[in-house]
Amino acid sequence: MPFLFQRRYGPEHRAMSRNYVHTCLEQSLAASGLTDATGQPLSFKPHDFRRLFLTDAIRSGLPPHIAAKIAGHKVLDTTMGYAAIYPEDVVAHHRAFIARRRSLRPCEEYREIMPEEWQDFLGHFELRKVALGICTRDYGTPCVHEHACIRCPQLRPDPAEMPRLQGIRANLQDRLAEAKEHGWLGEVVAIEASLTAADQKLAGMRQLASRHTTIHLGMPDFRRDVGRASRPS
Template identity: 75%
Template sequence: MVRDRHGTPIRPRVNAHTVFSWVRTFYQDLARWAADEPTRWGPWVAPCPVRDSDSDTDHSKNRARRKAAMDQRTRTLLPALPSLVKAVERQLKDAQTCLATGRETSAGAPFTTPAGETLLRRAGVSSRVYADDPATGRRRDLTVEEERAFWAWAIVEVLRHTGMRIEEALELTHHSFVAYQLPTTEIVPMLQVAPSKLDQERLLLVSPELGEVLTAVIHRVRRGQQAMPLVSAYDSLERLWSAPMPFLFQRRCGPEDRAIPRNYIYTCLNDALAASGLTGPGNEQLRYTPHDFRRIFVTDALRSGLPPHIAARICGHRTVDTTLGYAAIYPEDVINHHRSFIARRRALRPGEEYREPTAQEWQDFLAHFELRKVALGVCARDFGTPCVHEHACIRCPVLRPDPEQMPRLEEIHANLLDRLQEAKEQGWLGEVAAIEASLAAAEQKLAAMRDLAARHTTVHLGMPDLRGVVARIDSEQRNEDAKGQS
């Protein structure tokens, strides 16, 4: 029990294992000091009252209790993730619209926000846009609101698409983009994650959705310049400043650019959650931490059928047990029944499921994205699954059409019309029904292509080119040498 200064019990102790560790450490220190100075510390040596079994049992119970709390937290936050994504997107659009409207409004004039609030533009010569809220009498900094909404949206998207640790995300630079060559000719963009917790770097595939987010971050940090600013970041764990690097997560603070610290990410995320109004089962406000997105990423990946050893490699875990510890999918009884089912099916299933993937298996996993490339776009089937539609791509509902292949599909559509006319003239009724089904699917794919072409543009990640930087450094060095000789 935790007691006050008068000895009265206040509440049960949350973690007694810490107290046991302190007591055991104290008695071990006395024994070690007595070996060095027997005269001084020898009389104080005594057997430790805390047994090994007490400490180990308490530690096991505390670990199981913590695991159960994390699993319950993941099961609560995972269903609310789509709502959070929509909320941060809406907050970013509203903040950008409000800031643009405020800039266009003259000083002292009223304007209406997307939320229906009426604000008065505040006069001033600062580059920031301020507005007064007549309803509350509070002054609002629209520039800061838009900036926090953007970084909240960016960190949510990056963490939920990659499952990275927060320190790994903040250490991403413009040099982290790597062009990976698949076994044939296709090149896919990947992110090189710097070593953090386990001193192991790894590569992550950049999906189209993640590519759009990173492009928006790069465009914002550049601010119309050709190169990204070089800033130094302070590592609070290592107590060191990094060399100047083009970090992706950086922002303008007054006259200089600074790397975004971890506490600013927490501030932006908490503000976005407070404005979203998302609540949990007990009607309390939901609270996401950056590490929650990592647990959600692992849980969602395993639920989608990704092998555990592949998920461990993506997350940077040394063992598969660590990856399975992150997942919160089933209660304990379901897990036990599932493992029993796997044991009965060992004769029909591969025997080495939970192990480190070999180099060939990792290459097969990367080559899967090449096999999904078809003439009209990309097949969205999962890893390790065959084509269940007999490669009838026009009729297949999992085909993700490519807008650049619209002329090819229009040619196929015209050919289907000619074949339909010929089948009707020849009286091939079975062929007429088959061609009409393909024609309807082709028209649906054409509509999807036109919609994608209207909503999306080409994603350019802006691969860094160091040739200009090296030439500039060489030129400056030659000028300094010439000045020194003169």
């Protein structure tokens, strides 16, 4: 059966009922002889263990938002209400958890970044801006389309560049007519693929333009902060 806790009931296994769990808790506490500060026998409800679990997990460094996901809470404040600890304790225990995790991992993963690596990282973002928009390929990955941006799905088209793309499309149509006239069948297939991609990019530009007014925020520029200057080509 798809239940974590089951009990034998005659010839079959059944899920534990709420009353059965209450009975087991009462019998266990009675057998233990545990008492509270006033000398009264301890009393637990099943829900108390949910609070104990979350408190112990967060004290051990589990991030509160992950604890909330495990508990099924939609609001983080609900989880923090379950956890019987103060916010400053949460921060301290989480930092201790991260320190323990780092101590178990290879030290080279936390080495200082070399100047050459940082320059290479910044250079990747400087090369993001292309004629028709922004290239969204991941850092450290090569351009698999050999900079044929029209065909590349990683191109995020800029609606402001629609006239430029329309001009490129017109040029492709002229080249297609020339290729068909000379019987360059391989060139025909390649140009038709580019035309299809250009039509898709134009449709994307129109959709973006109709959805909202585009505000150009410019490309991120780290040069002022890190002293990097692009070398002239």
